[in-house]
Amino acid sequence: MTQPYIRFDKVTKAYGDFTVVEDLYLDIAKGEFVSLLGPSGSGKTTLLMMLAGFEPPTRGAVIVDEKRIDQLPPHRRNMGVVFQSYALFPHMTVAANVAFPLEMRGVPKADRKQLVDRALDMVQLGAMADRKPSQLSGGQQQRVALARALVFEPAVVLMDEPLGALDKQLREQMQLDIRDLHKRLGLTIIFVTHDQSEALTMSDRIAVFNKGRIEQIGTPNEIYDHPTTRFVADFIGETNLLDGTIETSDASGLTLSLPGGKRIRVAAGSNEAAGKTVTVSLRPEKIRLGADAGPSSSSGNSIPATILDSVYHGDHLRMVLDAEGTRLIAKADRRFGDLQPGSKAVASFDPADCWLVRS
Amino acid sequence: MSIACGKRLAAFGLVAPLLLFLVLFFVWPLVTMMSNAVSDPGAGRALPQTAAALSNWDRSSPPTPEMQAALVDDLRTTQDDQLIGDLTRQLNSARSGFRTLMAKTVRTVREEQGAVDLVQVDQRWEDVSFWQAIAAATASPYTDRNLLAAIDMARSPTGEITALPASASANLAILQRTFVIAAGTTLACILIGFPYAMVAASVTGWKRQVMLAAVLLPLWTSLLVRTAAWFILLQDNGLINRLLQTLGLIDAPLALLFNRTGVIIAMTHVLLPFMVLPIFSVLIAIPTNLLPAAASLGAHPLRAFWRVLLPLSLRGVVSGSLLVFMAAIGYYITPALIGGPTDQMISSVIAFYATGTANWGMAGALGIVLLVATIALYVVYDRLSASGTERA
Ligand SMILES: Nc1ncnc2c1ncn2[C@@H]1O[C@H](COP(=O)(O)OP(=O)(O)OP(=O)(O)O)[C@@H](O)[C@H]1O
Numbered sequence A: 001m002t003q004p005y006i007r008f009d010k011v012t013k014a015y016g017d018f019t020v021v022e023d024l025y026l027d028i029a030k031g032e033f034v035s036l037l038g039p040s041g042s043g044k045t046t047l048l049m050m051l052a053g054f055e056p057p058t059r060g061a062v063i064v065d066e067k068r069i070d071q072l073p074p075h076r077r078n079m080g081v082v083f084q085s086y087a088l089f090p091h092m093t094v095a096a097n098v099a100f101p102l103e104m105r106g107v108p109k110a111d112r113k114q115l116v117d118r119a120l121d122m123v124q125l126g127a128m129a130d131r132k133p134s135q136l137s138g139g140q141q142q143r144v145a146l147a148r149a150l151v152f153e154p155a156v157v158l159m160d161e162p163l164g165a166l167d168k169q170l171r172e173q174m175q176l177d178i179r180d181l182h183k184r185l186g187l188t189i190i191f192v193t194h195d196q197s198e199a200l201t202m203s204d205r206i207a208v209f210n211k212g213r214i215e216q217i218g219t220p221n222e223i224y225d226h227p228t229t230r231f232v233a234d235f236i237g238e239t240n241l242l243d244g245t246i247e248t249s250d251a252s253g254l255t256l257s258l259p260g261g262k263r264i265r266v267a268a269g270s271n272e273a274a275g276k277t278v279t280v281s282l283r284p285e286k287i288r289l290g291a292d293a294g295p296s297s298s299s300g301n302s303i304p305a306t307i308l309d310s311v312y313h314g315d316h317l318r319m320v321l322d323a324e325g326t327r328l329i330a331k332a333d334r335r336f337g338d339l340q341p342g343s344k345a346v347a348s349f350d351p352a353d354c355w356l357v358r359s
Numbered sequence B: 001m002s003i004a005c006g007k008r009l010a011a012f013g014l015v016a017p018l019l020l021f022l023v024l025f026f027v028w029p030l031v032t033m034m035s036n037a038v039s040d041p042g043a044g045r046a047l048p049q050t051a052a053a054l055s056n057w058d059r060s061s062p063p064t065p066e067m068q069a070a071l072v073d074d075l076r077t078t079q080d081d082q083l084i085g086d087l088t089r090q091l092n093s094a095r096s097g098f099r100t101l102m103a104k105t106v107r108t109v110r111e112e113q114g115a116v117d118l119v120q121v122d123q124r125w126e127d128v129s130f131w132q133a134i135a136a137a138t139a140s141p142y143t144d145r146n147l148l149a150a151i152d153m154a155r156s157p158t159g160e161i162t163a164l165p166a167s168a169s170a171n172l173a174i175l176q177r178t179f180v181i182a183a184g185t186t187l188a189c190i191l192i193g194f195p196y197a198m199v200a201a202s203v204t205g206w207k208r209q210v211m212l213a214a215v216l217l218p219l220w221t222s223l224l225v226r227t228a229a230w231f232i233l234l235q236d237n238g239l240i241n242r243l244l245q246t247l248g249l250i251d252a253p254l255a256l257l258f259n260r261t262g263v264i265i266a267m268t269h270v271l272l273p274f275m276v277l278p279i280f281s282v283l284i285a286i287p288t289n290l291l292p293a294a295a296s297l298g299a300h301p302l303r304a305f306w307r308v309l310l311p312l313s314l315r316g317v318v319s320g321s322l323l324v325f326m327a328a329i330g331y332y333i334t335p336a337l338i339g340g341p342t343d344q345m346i347s348s349v350i351a352f353y354a355t356g357t358a359n360w361g362m363a364g365a366l367g368i369v370l371l372v373a374t375i376a377l378y379v380v381y382d383r384l385s386a387s388g389t390e391r392a
């Protein structure tokens, strides 16, 4: 990574005895799109608020452009913030709301109008310029907040679940628009979301939060395919977490014995010692279901299984299997629709798709 | 149908005690006082035929024989001396000389039978101004005399409304003073109450409780006690003066008692809750993230206050001001105890007429003036707040 533009250096935030963010390091490059993903209450908003200057860190330093910004008041930080609850000014029209940052920066009136119109067009609210926020739907208010935070083209934009209230279609449209804007203006965006697919599709990097700490930070690909912890594997997408004891380990990986007695091969963890208990993450879509073990059975794992449940999801079927005492979730192609609960099948998967995670 | 009817009856039964109470202790006294203020003490009742005869007189041409005959008739038929006495007093206050004229006329008219030429009885009956006074007095059973007097006006003999000379009445001056004192109190309440409410809304937990209790506490103490307390505090050797002297801020005690400063200090203290509470309730309803949002958009805290917090809390300031002002213009005890002679407010004049001279008409009229001022204020406020909610 190039020289970090924003750096959290061992930042801790505590309210009294209650630590919300603990010893956090985070480097963000200029122009990067970083998503913060994590369960409710994990400290994502707190992190944004420390960066925007509304909450001082209890310990540690927040550094932007190689300068500590602890002493810089919020109104001089030049960061656009989209608040989780919109924070629109109820006594001003939509246009006045969007013009507010321009007004504060002394942009001449004539230019203001043009910039406001453009920002409102971007969020498809040109027709609502004269309404009051209370006359807008939640999604429309959210888009006004977005327009307001972007209209002055700040170097850094902090977004706290900016698309939470939008329907799927508008949400996807806005995701594209934000991505586009990010590229075009070279914005540095920190984007808080609950929606993992949103994080996966939009971000350069994702930081997964848990209890005030970053569990893992990496590209969407790394986070999805190579989660380092049990929490991350479970939080991002659906996964099967298999606990097992190492029987043997060799150069190509290790052999694991599952609680039901079944052995599987895992193409990782060759330096782990035998006898240790480890956890393996196996994505449901990596499991193939068939009447027999299939072509790659010689190198792969295959477990005879009973289908417990099968749920139709449109593009796939979500199967719950009992694989010799191990509960497995598999995503099956629709042609397996004839596999009724109770029938038998063989679940096979590659050792390379089994990923060791820390618990 | 009958169930709905029964329900409505039951509902009515529930509010009936309140309605009855309101009618008995609010509407009825109000109506009585108002009718006192505008009803005529007797001219119309004593002189019904004269009233009819004068109704189409142009009030400037010489008196006609019909008018004279009607008056003679009325004076003969009206046997109630009390009524005649009231009438005479009323007419005399409008045109001096009526007392002797009436006494003489009534005596003559009652002694003689048949038609009487009034001019023969007294030359003055040729004078148009006496007839004008009767015409004005009998024009209707209602009179605007009290109401006009309440705002230092009177009707001239020809019926036009004119201002009284400054020496004759001081009601307008006192009314104006009342508004000035009330406005001063309101301003002081805003200046103290707004920052106070802001602090109270920004702290939490026990601090907020303490701050609110400190405002509410005076409300639970009797007004008289509070005013008496200020009486003691504001004395030349009272707590405030001694504190200021001890601190070396002043050499001689400040005059705080029996003047306007003292009145406004005490009234501000008494009325402060009515300012703080509405502002506080508006402030805590303002979402907490608006000021951070303004800051993130580049607004200096002062500008954020000016552009965001102040406009949003204005509704509370306006309703608080209205409450304080309306309560203040009716104040009586505090100016009476703490103010000097030039700080008495309109209520003390009302009290003077009501309890001092038993002139219920004037008391009622001044009350009406106060009521009208209050209602006018309320209408303005209502308009403002209605357009405010439309915009919000
Ligand atoms: N002023 C405060 N005083 C005490 N605790 C606070 C305060 N603000 C936040 N917290 C706590 O800090 C923790 C983290 O809050 P934060 O708002 O950062 O969560 P989040 O990750 O943004 O959650 P969500 O996804 O629900 O928005 C929460 O447990 C919250 O209760």
Ligand SMILES: [Mg+2]
Pocket (backbone or CB within 6 Å): A044, A045, A046, A084, A160
């Ligand atoms: Mg949050």
